[in-house]
Amino acid sequence: MRRSSGLAIIGVLGPGALIGMAVAGYISLLPPSEKAVAAAAPPPATQNVETIRPIRADIARSFATNGTLEAYETTDLYPKVSGYLAEVRVDIGDRVKAGQVLAVISLPETEKQLAQAEATVASKRANLALQQITLQRQEGLLKIQGTAQQTYDEAKANASVAAAEVDLAIATADQIRTMLAYTKIVAPFDGVVAHRQVNRGDFVQAATTGRTTPLFTVQRVDIIRVFCNVPESDVSRLRVGLGASVKPYGLEGKPIIGKIARFEGRLDPQTRNMRTEIDVPNVGGRLYPGMYAQVTLETELHRNALTVPAPSVGTDPNGKFVYAVQQGKIVRQPVHIGMTEGGMAEIVSGLPDTAEIVMSVQGAPVPGTIVKTIPHG
Numbered sequence: 001m002r003r004s005s006g007l008a009i010i011g012v013l014g015p016g017a018l019i020g021m022a023v024a025g026y027i028s029l030l031p032p033s034e035k036a037v038a039a040a041a042p043p044p045a046t047q048n049v050e051t052i053r054p055i056r057a058d059i060a061r062s063f064a065t066n067g068t069l070e071a072y073e074t075t076d077l078y079p080k081v082s083g084y085l086a087e088v089r090v091d092i093g094d095r096v097k098a099g100q101v102l103a104v105i106s107l108p109e110t111e112k113q114l115a116q117a118e119a120t121v122a123s124k125r126a127n128l129a130l131q132q133i134t135l136q137r138q139e140g141l142l143k144i145q146g147t148a149q150q151t152y153d154e155a156k157a158n159a160s161v162a163a164a165e166v167d168l169a170i171a172t173a174d175q176i177r178t179m180l181a182y183t184k185i186v187a188p189f190d191g192v193v194a195h196r197q198v199n200r201g202d203f204v205q206a207a208t209t210g211r212t213t214p215l216f217t218v219q220r221v222d223i224i225r226v227f228c229n230v231p232e233s234d235v236s237r238l239r240v241g242l243g244a245s246v247k248p249y250g251l252e253g254k255p256i257i258g259k260i261a262r263f264e265g266r267l268d269p270q271t272r273n274m275r276t277e278i279d280v281p282n283v284g285g286r287l288y289p290g291m292y293a294q295v296t297l298e299t300e301l302h303r304n305a306l307t308v309p310a311p312s313v314g315t316d317p318n319g320k321f322v323y324a325v326q327q328g329k330i331v332r333q334p335v336h337i338g339m340t341e342g343g344m345a346e347i348v349s350g351l352p353d354t355a356e357i358v359m360s361v362q363g364a365p366v367p368g369t370i371v372k373t374i375p376h377g
Contacts, residue, residue: 076214314361
């Protein structure tokens with residue numbers, strides 16, 4: 001009867017209660033000094049770990065260097081004709097539009113020559129009209145044999161000569177007009193007057209006579225070229241279109257994002273560097289030619305790469321690894337790493353996109369430890 005009564009108690013209490021009774025019985029057998037310690041000790045707690053999942057992102061290898069800002073285009077303007085400056089319409093710092101007149105050279109003698117040439121054109125055209133009428137009359141008389149063939153031929157020749165004289169007079173007038181057009185110094189593009197070397201009343205000489213000082217220098221600054229030098233160790237990875245950021249010294253705000261526009265394709269034999277250019281928009285006109293900047297260039301770009309935070313990757317004698325959490329336990333997961341940039345590491349192989357990994361291997365529980373995950377962020 002006692003045995004069956006004991007089985008009934010087991011059925012009622014269940015295994016958990018029996019374990020508790022066993023622990024209590026074990027504690028009762030300990031010496032008094034150890035009973036208090038054993039009774040006060042809490043059961044082992046599950047460790048918490050911060051975890052994150054890999055993300056797909058572009059990752060690039062880059063390096064920093066110094067750069068210099070230059071205008072996208074710079075043009076020195078010289079006079080084509082010699083004369084006195086009648087007008088100077090702009091000064092340094094002025095914004096100009098393409099075709100805008102910057103200065104005017106006075107050439108009164110040439111203006112008189114144009115008037116004479118235009119009068120000559122009118123005279124020659126009148127003579128041509130007379131010769132053409134004469135030719136038509138001679139042609140009519142020739143048909144009825146009212147004139148000699150030679151007289152007709154002479155009239156025809158005179159009309160041809162008159163036509164040629166008109167063409168010559170028109171060409172002469174056009175040439176003088178062209179020379180007068182050179183009296184106006186115009187802006188070749190939208191930009192800023194960077195230099196002004198003359199004043200009103202100055203006598204200027206045509207550039208063909210040996211003058212080397214320009215009247216004006218105009219720069220296009222809506223786009224800025226950023227020049228920098230890339231060392232020999234990185235030139236093999238240069239590609240047009242790779243990203244770049246430009247942070248001018250002394251200019252607050254975020255770096256300006258651009259792309260590698262062009263590079264020389266040769267190394268300087270003295271420095272073993274390659275001259276490289278980045279084009280950046282000059283929004284708000286805050287960038288000025290001659291400024292210095294810190295330039296960060298992408299020399300290699302991997303798009304849509306699987307990435308994890310760099311602290312998530314550890315190294316031991318067996319290679320690179322991350323700690324993944326599988327079924328509530330820490331598991332060492334070997335991985336193959338590509339590039340590491342900007343605090344992120346590229347996972348080339350060994351880790352699925354859906355993996356849950358420990359945020360930092362530093363101080364993480366050892367493999368096999370039962371953990372509770374806390375998603376990062």
